Structures are given as C-alpha cells and as structure tokens.
Amino acid sequence: MDAEAGLGQAARDINTxxxxxxxxxxxxxTRDALAARYGFERADVMALFGGSILAGGDVLADAMRSGVARTYVIVGGAGHTTETFRSRARALCPGLAFGDDATEAQIFSSYVSRVHGLGVDLLETRSTNCGNNITYLRDLLAERGDCLQEPHPLAGCHDAATHGCRGRAGDAWRAAHSVCDLCGARCRTWGRAFARRRARL
Structure with missing residues (x-):
C-alpha cells in the first residue's frame, strides 16, 4: 500500500x-430542531460532558443562545487526559483564567465565560472517568431536585443511554426514548456534539 492510499484509508477510518x-x-x-423531532422546544437539562475538545464549549454556547434547555451543566472532573487539556486550552486561549488543578468542567466554564460571555448553572467536578460522569451528574441533579420538570426530557449524551438509562426499544445507542435512572425521569438522549470547526479565540 502506498503512502497516499494509506492516508486515504486513515481518513476513511477517522470519519467512520x-x-x-x-x-x-x-x-x-435549536428550539426548532427539538420541536420538529420531539414536539417540544426546551429540554430540562443540557449537559456538556467535558473531554478535551475545547470547541465543545462553542457548541454549548450556541445551544445556550438558542435557549434549548432550562438548566445548563458542564460535567468533568480530572482524569487521565486533563493535564494535556489544561496545556492545550492555555495554548489555544491564553486569556483563560483557571488554576493548575482545574477540572475539565472548570476549564470549559472559563472558556464559555471568556469567549462567549455566558455562564452555566451547574458544574460537576468530581468525576474521574466516563462511567462516573453520568453517575455524578445524576447525583447533582437529584440534589438540585428542581431541574427536571415533567414532561420535558433530559438532554444528555449517548453515555446516558449506556451508563444511566435502560433502553426500551431497539439499540440502546440509538434509543431516542428511554427510561432514565436520572431522577426516574423519562428522557431522550442526544449524541455527543463534536464540533467540526476550530475554537473561536
């Protein structure tokens, strides 16, 4: 296999x-997209699940400006990629203010505040891996108690379908309707929103 063919296959694999x-x-x-798909315009909760792609903050900010949820949460403690994320965030956006021990949620919160002038309602900062991202979010929402207003669903990520929800019909990864362990609420899950654009600095 020549180098060009190898790069082409790598690109196809990455796209898959x-x-x-x-x-x-x-x-x-957007509210219109939610209404067209689900018949409601606002979810009770939108959760950005940390990670290390700073442009996820842009996706969250756009959704906040669109008013797609009543409560906005950033989930992310410190795990095996957090130190690299701290360094990368400082390199991409030198004006961000966060400590040397900042969690992913704190870094994203700083980014959304500095770049977009927006603030989220809640930060989940205890999680250390994908598994307890959803369990600590569940606990945070249960403590808050007033986040979930029936019959509006929770807007989260596909992690919820596998870690926090029991699928009712079909493939759990694609379940649009499921009974969720988060406060016992009926929820619909959204896929992770990976931005395909550069972070605005």
Missing amino acids: LAGFLGMRDVPAL
Missing part, C-alpha cells in the same frame, strides 16, 4: 469513528 461517536438525533441544537 467520528460518524459513530458524533451521532446526533437532531441536526442542530
């Missing part, structure tokens, strides 16, 4: 992974 991991139930995080 991105298509799987970046699935979306709606084409955009």
Whole structure:
C-alpha cells in the first residue's frame, strides 16, 4: 500500500469513528430542531460532558443562545487526559483564567465565560472517568431536585443511554426514548456534539 492510499484509508477510518461517536438525533441544537423531532422546544437539562475538545464549549454556547434547555451543566472532573487539556486550552486561549488543578468542567466554564460571555448553572467536578460522569451528574441533579420538570426530557449524551438509562426499544445507542435512572425521569438522549470547526479565540 502506498503512502497516499494509506492516508486515504486513515481518513476513511477517522470519519467512520467520528460518524459513530458524533451521532446526533437532531441536526442542530435549536428550539426548532427539538420541536420538529420531539414536539417540544426546551429540554430540562443540557449537559456538556467535558473531554478535551475545547470547541465543545462553542457548541454549548450556541445551544445556550438558542435557549434549548432550562438548566445548563458542564460535567468533568480530572482524569487521565486533563493535564494535556489544561496545556492545550492555555495554548489555544491564553486569556483563560483557571488554576493548575482545574477540572475539565472548570476549564470549559472559563472558556464559555471568556469567549462567549455566558455562564452555566451547574458544574460537576468530581468525576474521574466516563462511567462516573453520568453517575455524578445524576447525583447533582437529584440534589438540585428542581431541574427536571415533567414532561420535558433530559438532554444528555449517548453515555446516558449506556451508563444511566435502560433502553426500551431497539439499540440502546440509538434509543431516542428511554427510561432514565436520572431522577426516574423519562428522557431522550442526544449524541455527543463534536464540533467540526476550530475554537473561536
């Protein structure tokens, strides 16, 4: 296999992974898209699950400006990629203010505040891996108690379908309707929103 063919295959493989991991139930995080797909305009909660792609903060900010949820949460403690994320965030956006021990949620919160002038309602900062991202979010929402207003669903990510929800019909990864362990609420899950653009600095 020559180098060009190898690069072409690598690009196809990356696109396959991105298509799987970046699935979306709606084409955009807007009220109109929610209404067209689900028959409601606002979710009770939108959760950005940390990670290390700073442009996720842009996706969250766009959704906040669109008013797609009543409560906005950033989830992310410190895990095996957090130190690299701290360094990368400082390099991409030198004006961000966060400590040397900042969690992913704190870094994203700083970014959304500095770049977009917006603030979220809640930060979950205890999690250390994908598994307890959802369990600590569940606990945070249960403590808050007033986040979930029936019959409006929770807007989260596909992690919720596998870690926090029991699928009712079909493949759990693609379940649009499920009974969720988060406060016992009926929820619909959204795929992770991976931005395909550069972070605005």
